[in-house]
Amino acid sequence: MKKFAGSIFFFCIFNCSFSQQDTVFNKTLDEVVITATRTNQQLGNIAVPATVISKEQIVQAGSVRLTDVLQEQTGLYITSGGGTSQMGGGLFGSGVQMQGLSPDYTLLLLNGEPLIGRNGGIIDLSRLAVGNIKKIEIVKGPSSSLYGSEAMGGVINIITEKPKQNTLSTNIRYARFNQLDANLHTSFRKRNWGIGFFGNANRSDGYDYDKNTPGKTVDPWRSYTTQITSFFTPTARTKINFTGKYYNEIQHNYFPVPGDTTNIAGNGKVKDLSVAPLITHQFSRNIKSTLRLVFNRYEFSQRLQEENTKHLYYADFFQQDYYKAENQTDFKIGKQHTLIAGLGFIAQQLNTTRYDGIKHSNIVYGFVQDEWKVTNQLLLTGGLRYDGNSDYASAWSPKLAAHYKINKKINVRISYGAGFKAPDFRQLYLNFTNMAAGGYTIYGGNEVTISLLEEQKQNGTITEILPIAYRLATLKPETSQGFNAGMDVAISNKINISANLFRNDINNLIMVDVVAHKANGTEVYSYFNVKKAFTEGVELQSRFIINKNWQLSGGYQFLITADKNDLQRIKDGVYTRDYQSGRVSLVAKKEYGGLPNRSKHMANLKLFYSDDKNGWSASLRGMYRSKWGTEDKDGDELIDQKNEYAKGYLLANISVAKKIKDFQFRFGVDNLLNYKDTINLPAMPGVLPYISITYSMTQKNK
Amino acid sequence: MKKQFIFFVSSLIFCSLFALTSCKKDSSGTSQPVVADTAVVVVNFNPMTPFTFFSFKNGIISNVDSASAKWDFGLRLTTFLVNSNASGPGNAGVIMQDGIFDNLLTVPTNGYAYDTTAGQLAIKDGSWYNYNPSTHSFLPKPGKIFIFRTANNHYAKMEILSVTYEPFTGMTPEKIDYKIRFAYQGNGSVNF
Numbered sequence: 001m002k003k004f005a006g007s008i009f010f011f012c013i014f015n016c017s018f019s020q021q022d023t024v025f026n027k028t029l030d031e032v033v034i035t036a037t038r039t040n041q042q043l044g045n046i047a048v049p050a051t052v053i054s055k056e057q058i059v060q061a062g063s064v065r066l067t068d069v070l071q072e073q074t075g076l077y078i079t080s081g082g083g084t085s086q087m088g089g090g091l092f093g094s095g096v097q098m099q100g101l102s103p104d105y106t107l108l109l110l111n112g113e114p115l116i117g118r119n120g121g122i123i124d125l126s127r128l129a130v131g132n133i134k135k136i137e138i139v140k141g142p143s144s145s146l147y148g149s150e151a152m153g154g155v156i157n158i159i160t161e162k163p164k165q166n167t168l169s170t171n172i173r174y175a176r177f178n179q180l181d182a183n184l185h186t187s188f189r190k191r192n193w194g195i196g197f198f199g200n201a202n203r204s205d206g207y208d209y210d211k212n213t214p215g216k217t218v219d220p221w222r223s224y225t226t227q228i229t230s231f232f233t234p235t236a237r238t239k240i241n242f243t244g245k246y247y248n249e250i251q252h253n254y255f256p257v258p259g260d261t262t263n264i265a266g267n268g269k270v271k272d273l274s275v276a277p278l279i280t281h282q283f284s285r286n287i288k289s290t291l292r293l294v295f296n297r298y299e300f301s302q303r304l305q306e307e308n309t310k311h312l313y314y315a316d317f318f319q320q321d322y323y324k325a326e327n328q329t330d331f332k333i334g335k336q337h338t339l340i341a342g343l344g345f346i347a348q349q350l351n352t353t354r355y356d357g358i359k360h361s362n363i364v365y366g367f368v369q370d371e372w373k374v375t376n377q378l379l380l381t382g383g384l385r386y387d388g389n390s391d392y393a394s395a396w397s398p399k400l401a402a403h404y405k406i407n408k409k410i411n412v413r414i415s416y417g418a419g420f421k422a423p424d425f426r427q428l429y430l431n432f433t434n435m436a437a438g439g440y441t442i443y444g445g446n447e448v449t450i451s452l453l454e455e456q457k458q459n460g461t462i463t464e465i466l467p468i469a470y471r472l473a474t475l476k477p478e479t480s481q482g483f484n485a486g487m488d489v490a491i492s493n494k495i496n497i498s499a500n501l502f503r504n505d506i507n508n509l510i511m512v513d514v515v516a517h518k519a520n521g522t523e524v525y526s527y528f529n530v531k532k533a534f535t536e537g538v539e540l541q542s543r544f545i546i547n548k549n550w551q552l553s554g555g556y557q558f559l560i561t562a563d564k565n566d567l568q569r570i571k572d573g574v575y576t577r578d579y580q581s582g583r584v585s586l587v588a589k590k591e592y593g594g595l596p597n598r599s600k601h602m603a604n605l606k607l608f609y610s611d612d613k614n615g616w617s618a619s620l621r622g623m624y625r626s627k628w629g630t631e632d633k634d635g636d637e638l639i640d641q642k643n644e645y646a647k648g649y650l651l652a653n654i655s656v657a658k659k660i661k662d663f664q665f666r667f668g669v670d671n672l673l674n675y676k677d678t679i680n681l682p683a684m685p686g687v688l689p690y691i692s693i694t695y696s697m698t699q700k701n702k
Numbered sequence: 703m704k705k706q707f708i709f710f711v712s713s714l715i716f717c718s719l720f721a722l723t724s725c726k727k728d729s730s731g732t733s734q735p736v737v738a739d740t741a742v743v744v745v746n747f748n749p750m751t752p753f754t755f756f757s758f759k760n761g762i763i764s765n766v767d768s769a770s771a772k773w774d775f776g777l778r779l780t781t782f783l784v785n786s787n788a789s790g791p792g793n794a795g796v797i798m799q800d801g802i803f804d805n806l807l808t809v810p811t812n813g814y815a816y817d818t819t820a821g822q823l824a825i826k827d828g829s830w831y832n833y834n835p836s837t838h839s840f841l842p843k844p845g846k847i848f849i850f851r852t853a854n855n856h857y858a859k860m861e862i863l864s865v866t867y868e869p870f871t872g873m874t875p876e877k878i879d880y881k882i883r884f885a886y887q888g889n890g891s892v893n894f
Contacts, residue, residue, distance in 0.1 A: 575800065575845020582863055582883075584802050584844045635832045635841030 029488070035109070035137040035157040037371060037381065038146050039330060039338055047381050047401035047413045048143070049484055049500045049539070053136040060608060060619045062655040062668040062692065064173055064181040064202070066128035066158070067094045069136065072621055072653070074555025074604060075539045076138075078125065079103055079597060080683035093124025094683060099140055099502050100535030100561045100598050101153030105421055105480070107143070109157040111243055113276055114150070116322050117298030121424065127247060127270070129200035129225045131171060131183035134161045140539075141502060142419025142482035145383040145399035148365055152419035152480045153504070160243075163187035163194030163229060169696030173666075176688050178205040187229075195230040206252075207685045209678045214263050215255040217682050223249035223270075237282040247272040253304055264313050266304035273297045286332040294324040318352040338371040355429040356447070363389040369399070379403040387420075391428055391446055393476040395420045409490040417484075419504075420477040427475060427510050427527045440522035442512065445475035448526050453516050462516045462524065469515040469526075476529045480506045486539075494545040503536040532564035533595060551608045558601060561594035566638055577634040579643040593629040593639035599648065601626035615659035623651045630680055646680035664694040736894055738885040740863070745777045747867070747875045753778045758850065758858040758886040774852045777880065780840060780865075782825035785853040789817040792853025796824045799847045803861045803883065809849045809892045830862065840865040840878075857892055860884040 029044030036046045043050060053069060063069045071078040077097040095103025104121035107114060115123050136158050143151040164187070171183040180203050187196035203222035210217065227245045234240070249270040256263050274296040282288045297319065304314040326344035333339055343366045350359040369383035381401040388394040401415035423445060430444040453469055456462040486500030509531035516524040537559035544552040567589070574587045603624045610617035626648040629639030639645070655668035667690070674687040741761060745754040755763045755773035763773050768783070771792040776783035785792030795814025799806070815824035825848070831840045842862035850858040861883050867875035885894050 573800070575802070575843070577844035577863075584861070586802075586845075631834070632832070632841065635843045636845075637832055 033137050034112070034159075035155055036139045036143075037369065038328065038340055038342075039371065041371070044411060044488070045379055045403060047379065047403035048415045048417070049140040049413075049486055049502075051138045051541075053138070055134055058130050058133060058136075060610070060617060060655065060657075061621065061653065062173075062657075062666055062670075062690065063130055066125040066130055066136075068670075069130055070096050070125060070156070071651075072604060072606070072623055073138065074541050075099065075140070075557040075602065077599070077602060077625065079122075080681055093119065093122045094126055095122040096125060096156065097597070098153035098156075099482075099504055100537065100559045100595070101480075101504065101506070104424075105150065105152035105419070105478075107147050107149075107151040107155045109147075109155060110245070110274075111159055111276070112157060113274070113292070113294050113296075113324070114147075116296050116320055117270070117272055117300065118424070119300060119318075127223070127249065127272070128158065129181075129183070129198075129202065131200055132160045132185050132196075132198035132227060134159050140500070141415060141484045142397075142417035142480050142504070143399070144387075144395070144397035144419040145385045145417060146367060146369065148363075148385060148387045148397070149395075149420060149422040149477065152421055152478070152482075152506070160198070160227065160229060161185070161187070161196065162231065163189055163196035165189055166699040167697065169694065171692060171694040173690055173692035175690035177207045177685060179203070179688075179690070181692075192234070193230070193232040196228070198225070198227040198229075200225040209676075209682070213256060217678070218685065219252045219254055221249065221251045223247065239280045241278040241280075243274075243276045243278075245272070245274045253302070262306040262308045264304050265307045266302065266313070268300065268302040271297075271299040287329065289327065289329040292324070292326045292328075294322065296320075296322040298322075316353060318354060319350070321349040321351075323347045336373045339368070341368045342366065350425060350429070354432075355425070355444075356431045359425070359429050361389060361391045361428075363387055377405045381415075387422075389422070392423050393474055395422075395477045395479070411488040413487070414485045415483070417482050419480040419482060421479075422477050423475040423510055423527070439518065439520045440525065441518070442525045443515075445472075445527050448472060448515075453524070456516075460519055463519050464517040466515055466517070468513060468528070471528065472515065472526060475510065475527060476508050478506065478508050478510055478529070480504050495542065497540070497542045499541075500539045501537075502539070504534060506533045506535075509533060530565075533562060534564065535559065535561045535595075535598075549609055549611050552606070553608075554603070554605045556601070556603045559598055560600070561598045562592065563595060566592065570638070574636050574638060576636045576638070576640050579634060579641040587636065587638060587640050591640045593645065596629045596631060596639055599625045599628040601648075616657070617659075618656040619654070621653045623653075625649060625651075646677060649675045649677065649681075651675060651684075662695055662697050664696075666690075666692045666694070668692075735889060736885055736887050740881065740883045743777060743880040743882060744868070745779070745878050745880060747779055747878055749779055749781075751778065753781075753783060758852055758856070758860075758884060759854075759888060771853045774850055774858070779878070780827055780831065782823065782827075784815075784817055784824045784850070786816040786824070788819050789823075790853070793851065793855050794853045795851045797849040798825065798829060799849055800845050801847055802845065803847055803859065803885075806847055806849070806859055807894050809857050809859060809894070811892055814849075814851050831865065852886075856886070856888055856890055857894075858884055858886045859894060 029042065031043045031052050032040045033043050033046060033050055033052060034040055036048050036050045043052060058069050061072060067078055070076050078094050079097055080094050096106055097103060098106045108123050117123060136156065138156050140154040143155045147155055166188055168186045173181045182201045184199045187194060201224050204220060206216045206218040206220040208216040225247050230242045232240045251268040253268060254263060254265050276294045278290065278292045280288065280290045300318045302316040305312050324344060324346045326342060328340060328342035331339045346363040348361045365385060365387045367383065367385035369381065372380045374380055383399040385397045397418045397420060399417040404412045406412060426444060428444045428446045430442050431447040433439060433441045450469055450472055453462060453465050457465055482504045484500055484502045486498060488496060488498040490496045508529035510527050511530050512525050513528050514523045515526045518524060537557060539557045541555045546552060570587050570589055570592055575584050576587045577584050604622065606619065606621040608619045627645040629644055630646050631644065632638060633644050634641055650673060652672040653670045654672055655666060657664055657666040670688040671686060676684060676686045743754060743756055743762060746752060753776035755766050755776045757763050757773050766772055768790050771785065773785055774794050783789040784796050785794035795816050797810060797814055817823045830846045831842050833840055842865055846861065848860040850860060852858055863881040863883055866879050868877040868879060870876055887894060
């Protein structure tokens with residue numbers, strides 16, 4: 001704690017000049033957001049909980065990867081380490097938890113197009129460099145009425161810079177563990193066209209918590225991003241955009257095998273290529289139409305071999321091709337209605353060693369939404385989307401929302417929305433017999449029928465088909481119903497507070513279950529829509545503009561989660577064993593800790609300083625997370641004992657920068673308090689000091 | 703060290719029959735010699751190796767053939783045998799019940815399950831633990847009470863406190879330590 005107090009003191013040595021008033025609050029609400037409604041709408045008119053992270057905030061925090069940015073936001077938690085995503089962990093990289101929903105249930109968009117390449121349910125956020133990000137829009141609550149699958153907890157839309165000026169900027173950051181992040185960003189603009197280029201290289205030596213075992217806790221990696229963005233306006237009414245992106249990552253692997261003398265070495269490689277042309281035409285003052293085309297290929301391959309013998313230990317190949325065509329047309333009807341209607345088609349192809357043969361899946365969808373400005377104070381929004389597809393049950397996703405301006409200082413919003421997540425590839429296509437572990441079999445929903453099992457019983461592979469097998473059916477999407485109610489209050493020109501209450505009821509969660517017993521003594525498994533859960537809580541956010549130079553912001557989320565089946569079990573009576581005394585007793589409802597890896601309390605407090613005159617800027621940010629459940633240790637399959645929790649912690653980050661002409665020099669320390677939890681937070685490497693230099697030059701357009 | 707401990711535990715059980723008996727009064731008021739104790743039962747992991755045999759009266763029985771009535775249950779990895787029908791010449795049976803060990807004061811006289819065949823054992827594998835595939839741990843479900851009729855028609859109740867692997871270097875563990883808690887009623891009464 002002493003260190004923390006010291007850093008506050010460090011801030012105070014800056015000579016702050018108190019002058020002119022600022023009303024950034026109103027400016028915030030005027031900010032235009034596209035993600036919430038798929039139309040340009042001011043933040044102050046949006047009926048769902050939405051926030052915008054500006055480029056300034058990203059730069060001021062010294063962030064280089066998306067993980068850095070999102071972990072500092074209210075109500076978001078970046079999962080890391082530990083269990084699988086379903087268990088709330090981050091075994092397959094860092095994902096984001098929103099309103100208490102696992103990373104699988106948050107849709108990530110890059111310039112409005114979904115990111116693909118989920119591994120174990122996770123899109124690893126550290127794949128995304130932030131050097132060319134203009135802003136990040138976050139919409140909380142189910143948004144499948146506009147975006148379809150995955151938008152259950154909410155949507156995060158990363159919007160990159162458009163080539164609006166002639167600019168050149170380059171940045172290099174060096175941090176502990178030999179971490180290097182370098183950016184080059186340039187754009188060129190003529191009257192009716194522009195082109196921009198962004199390149200990023202990122203590398204690290206990784207780090208090691210336990211020097212006694214071979215290999216590191218986090219192995220070295222390197223990654224490269226290139227992105228080209230361009231626009232062309234052939235006529236005043238037509239605009240053509242093109243975005244192309246290529247990401248390439250090499251993750252080293254080196255680890256011992258228990259009980260074996262040789263170590264395992266190899267690489268995992270990610271390649272992600274996307275091409276997205278877009279054309280917008282303004283047919284009349286009231287009709288605008290946009291055609292988007294997307295091609296995205298995500299490829300993951302891994303090859304591991306025994307270090308001494310060079311024998312192949314493990315090989316994996318996964319290639320996902322994603323094609324999308326979508327038209328959206330916006331109609332302005334009178335002064336009161338903005339209607340949008342869209343139609344789209346998505347085709348996907350999977351080529352992987354994990355499943356049998358090449359898999360194809362097609363989705364056809366349509367959506368409509370009307371924003372009805374009933375009065376100057378009241379705005380109603382209604383929307384509906386249909387997603388039909390070849391492989392699983394189709395989904396209807398409605399949305400209803402209202403926004404009411406009580407007066408200039410108070411806005412109230414309330415919304416209901418439905419969300420869904422399509423069964424993932426594994427749940428659909430897995431057809432796997434694990435010979436190494438006794439010969440059990442897992443079938444994806446599309447790979448098994450009752451007649452297949454009966455056939456296997458005839459030929460003697462299966463001895464008994466369980467009653468549940470007769471309930472095998474086409475998998476349904478996992479669905480949620482979300483309810484949000486909130487308000488924004490401007491207490492003065494300098495202080496605003498917003499609050500949001502939320503509740504998400506999640507149904508049809510897909511779980512694996514035994515369907516038959518095999519003659520070899522193992523089981524046959526398949527997937528069923530069985531589990532139910534809920535998350536509910538409240539989020540508070542406040543911003544205080546102290547003066548021209550200083551700004552303070554804070555956020556808090558209170559969260560309650562539960563597996564509804566667990567609640568029923570507790571009601572029926574579940575025994576637990578005290579981790580200290582060994583005494584057995586019935587679990588009381590108040591002892592139940594909810595879903596794993598959820599903290600009841602999360603809070604942040606951030607202080608920003610900037611002075612354009614002398615070129616200094618700085619920030620100090622603290623993020624707190626209370627204890628969270630890790631895993632059941634006494635066999636009752638519940639989080640209820642004290643030893644089933646990880647300790648809460650405070651993460652403090654500091655950054656100081658000085659601008660000299662076209663250069664900016666920055667020094668910062670992430671995790672100032674050097675907090676480590678080697679078991680539960682292996683992705684947190686302890687104190688991370690860094691320095692960076694930025695050069696940027698902008699030529700003003702005439 | 704462990705072996706010494708087990709020896710110690712079993713001798714303790716043995717001695718306690720004579721000297722250290724913790725007497726409890728049953729509802730009818732007659733005094734019953736109930737032995738209440740904990741023990742660590744070390745069993746083999748490998749399914750091709752012998753079972754460990756346990757008697758509630760005498761603790762771990764070494765050098766015993768399964769065709770003896772000296773043992774009440776046998777254990778290997780997570781497979782339980784009870785000394786009856788397919789598994790041995792005894793009269794042992796078991797009832798699995800959910801509840802709190804201390805609160806179970808009277809056990810039934812009938813309804814015990816036997817090892818009918820080698821494929822249909824009284825204690826179904828997997829019924830009393832949760833297996834964690836990431837840590838490979840067997841977590842005994844709290845509140846699972848094993849009510850035994852012993853090979854010699856006495857009664858015992860048992861719960862499993864923990865299942866831990868002994869330290870190992872190869873691919874798989876060799877020994878598993880089962881920490882159990884039990885109460886043995888040595889005079890044929892059903893009251894504890």
